Amino acid sequence: MSLYEQIGGDAAVNAAVDIFYRKVLKDARINRFFGGVDMDRQAAKQKAFLTMAFGGPNNYSGLDMRRGHAHLVAQGLDDSHFDAVVENLGATLKELHVPDALIAQVAAIAETTRNDVLGK
């Protein structure tokens, strides 16, 4: 079974979206990057992000990640912000009672996108 299926697939993503998005919006280290965009549209993007981080089906290339976050890099996005997002992701999964071993795999997937997201 794939990681995505082990976590619970689309249902798990849906359960995680609200929890994760609420954490991010309350996190003073990173919430400035998430303002401005309409909440519904932002929630759709969170869903895309979580599906990808859970190893689920997605069409994003490294270049897409680079392009999709370039405007944030211009606003000062750096490793500390990246770490904060991964931390919120882990805390979200813990709240949903996902086992630590699976959370570590999710963090590892996120890690593979670091250079693209940060435009390095």
Added chain:
Amino acid sequence: MPRITYEGTAYECGAGETVLDCLTAWGIDIPSSCRSGVCQSCLMRAPGGGVPQAAQAGLKPTLVAQGYFKACSCTPTEDLSVALPDAAGLRLAAEVVSIEPLNPDIVAVRLRPARPLDYRAGQFIRLFRDAQQSRCYSLASVPQLEDVLEIHVRQVPGGQVSSWVHQELRAGDSVQIADSAGQCFYVPGQPEQPLLLLGTGSGLAPLYGIVRDALHQGHRGPVWLYHGSPTPAGFYRAAELRALTQTHPNFRYVPCLSEGDTPAGLRRGTVLEAALADQTDFTSWRVFLCGHPDMVSQGKLQIFLAGAASAEIHADPFLPSVSPAAAPA
């Protein structure tokens, strides 16, 4: 690049361009208003299919089945053949039964449609001033309680359609309307769930419908309605709403004055401030927000942060219509 065929001619559609932008750029006049997928003014049909799902979000299943889609939300990924709906299909005539002032800026317009409309209190209809110009107005009437439709129209200074309603429209006139649409309404099934309703100005219209619908259907949980206005004269239907608090102890009506000194019986501050002062945790609440777009977007965010699930938040920002020239590219 996908090509859009309209009335026998194929038009090249730029990358990321919507059907509305593409056809408008080629000089074709397609009706539109909000340009953000809300009002359904820009409905077109693609009889051969091929429309991305997002372009049909929120449409009634009967419309989806007939290939209707929102031109402003349709970024084609393949060649499309499109047509404007024939006017008869989507519009119906209605008689103006009465026009009555509710406060210095808002009138209640009662309409009797030529055939019964299948709608829910809180949805909106479109009212046509002429063949091209229409605007959305939310339904304050409840189908089980009233046999006419009621909308509340605020006079927007210099507004095309609202000025026409206020200055020219008369009881007895015949107008064209488009069928009800929208997701902002009460669904029975969880009679104990607490309901929070926040509205500013004529944003009371859908909420006035939703509250009465919910209470009529036997909702037993708390139903808290906050109505915001910058002036004491702006509150309307207050007597009716106070009467409802007498017959339904679970219903609470809170008029909130956002500016100036606060006379007795009114709360000071915005609807959002008042609601968050009364309750800090909205986990498991169902929420309705209507009216000023800034209040609606702020309210969605703050009430979500206070615990409400995003799927339980229903909102209709009263977005102004955008002229094609002023629309963001």
